[in-house]
Amino acid sequence: MDENATKQTPAEITDAVEKVETNEEVKEEVKETEVVENTPSMEDYEKEIDNTFVKITEGDIVEGKVLSVTDTELLVNIGYISDGIVTSEEIVHEQDASLKEIYNENDIIKAQVINLHDGEGNVLLSIKKAEQIIIWDELADAFKNNSTITVTVKEAVKGGLRCTIKGIRAFMPGSRISVNYVEDLKEYVGQELKVKVIDFDAESKNVVVSRKEIEKVELDKKRHELLENINKNDRLSGVVKRITNFGAFVDIGGIDGLVHINDLSWKRVKHPSEVVSVGDNVEVYVLDVNKEKERISLGLKNINDDPWLNVKQKYTEGNIYQGTVVRLISFGAFVMLEGGIEGLVHISEIADKRIEKPEDVLEIGDKVSVKLLGIDEKGKKIKLSIKEAKDEVNKEEFKKFNDDSDISTSLKDVFKGIMDNFKE
CATH class of the missing domain: 2.40.50.140 (Nucleic acid-binding proteins)
Structure with a gap:
């Protein structure tokens, strides 16, 4: 390699060093600029804080968690920068009931915003107004979809029952209370009843409900189950x-x-x-x-109480029985025997003489003696005779008379012997 090609003069080395230092300064300036640009402003902080809370306006219905309960108000976290306050006047409840009996910490409630600033940094809320808005929507939905709601009966009046649904008044006509006739409407006062909305007008605040439709559905279900299982x-x-x-x-x-x-x-x-x-x-x-x-x-x-069961073991043909005349017809009389069986006495078996109709001799309720002439167990019929029963009685009396006559004759012989002794 040529050493002159790579060798630099002192001036060139100085220039190179200056360039490097300049580049490092530029990089530092860029870094400083980036840091400045990435640092959020106070405005950014405010926006960030606002984004962590819900945005609400007066009239909104919000959902919140109960933080605390006193005798007079609820403190509620509604996800806003300030907590919500619900006073007892803005809650639908019985007059004698304490708020502590109705609500607990961590309960979820819905309320309407009525004031964003109460002067103490809280948001004023109303459960009562929220429920009225919500319940009217629910009533409209129930009327449209024929769904079931629950009402509380407050008073029995002429023509029906006055009811409430979370503070909303409703009327139930007497004819719509039950599938059966209701004699005393007061028996329903204080009860909670499942009903259907049969007439609805939000503008006129008119709500008419019916329990009868619920009963019909329940009865249809019972009827179906009963018919399936009955034998x-x-x-x-x-x-x-x-x-x-x-x-x-x-x-x-x-x-x-x-x-x-x-x-x-x-x-x-x-x-x-x-x-x-x-x-x-x-x-x-x-x-x-x-x-x-x-x-x-x-x-x-x-x-099992059928008096005809084993009837021939209870009654014997030819015997005399006591009975009561229970019915008179053109061709005879029906007599109820003591065992609960009715037998027919044909008109020819009522008396020794010829009669035109049974009423000539008998009356309903008469106690009579009858002779059992015959039993048709399969046909459940018994033939009776008053005439033959009398004949039997007469025979018994005649026999008894004969027996008494013998006794009388014997007594005469005794008296005759006594008299003969006196003569002697």
Whole structure:
């Protein structure tokens, strides 16, 4: 390598050193400039602080966490530079209830901003106003979507019930309280009821609610479940809801079943009211179920109490029994025996003489002796005779008379012997 090519003069070396020093100074200036430019100003600090808190204005509804509870107010962290204050006047609650009984620390609440500066560095809030705004939105949504809400019954008035929903008034007509007739509306006062909004007008503050729709859904569910699980011969508890000439309707838990008049009692019944009354709690037996038509036939009388069971072991043909005339017809009379079975006395078996109609000789309620002529166990029929029973009685009396006559004759012989002794 040529040594003259790489060798530098003192002047050149001095120039090179100066250039390097100049470059280092430039770099330092650049660094200083960068530091100055990256240092935030006070304005930047204020913006940063503002960004850490929510921005609110009067009228906004905010969510916050309860920091403390006193007898008169709530202190709430709402994420703002200042905490929120809710006085007891701005809270919907019972007059006698303490705030400490309603709220706890860390509870989450929603409130409306009514004043950003109360003079003491706090934000004034109102839960009452927020709830009114929120509840009207909820009521509108419930009305639109046919959803369920909860009301508190405050008063029974003519025509229905006055209710409240978080401070909002609502009315429930008497016809909308229940699927059943409600006699005393006062029994609902103080209760919380699930209802549906059936009429709504936010501008006029008109809210009409109904509990009946809720009951219908519940009853439909119960009816479906009952029909799915009910079977013939089941024994169920029920309440008599309605009585007609042909039977009684019994509510067995969501669906009414019919107890026909013939299935109310083993005894003959003229009208269902002789056996049951509306409101009676009864035990019934399922006789038949039509799940497609949702019809259930019920019986009040117990199959095991059937007086026709083993009837031939209880009654013997040819024997005399006591009974009561329970029904008169053109061709005879029905007599109820003491065991609960009715038998027919044909008109020809009522009296020894010919009669035109049973009423000529008998009246309903008469106590009579009857002779059992025959039993049709399968057809559940018994033939009786008053005439032959009388004949049997007459025979017994005649026999007894003959026995008494023998006794009388013997006594005469005794008296005759005594008299003969006196003569001697």
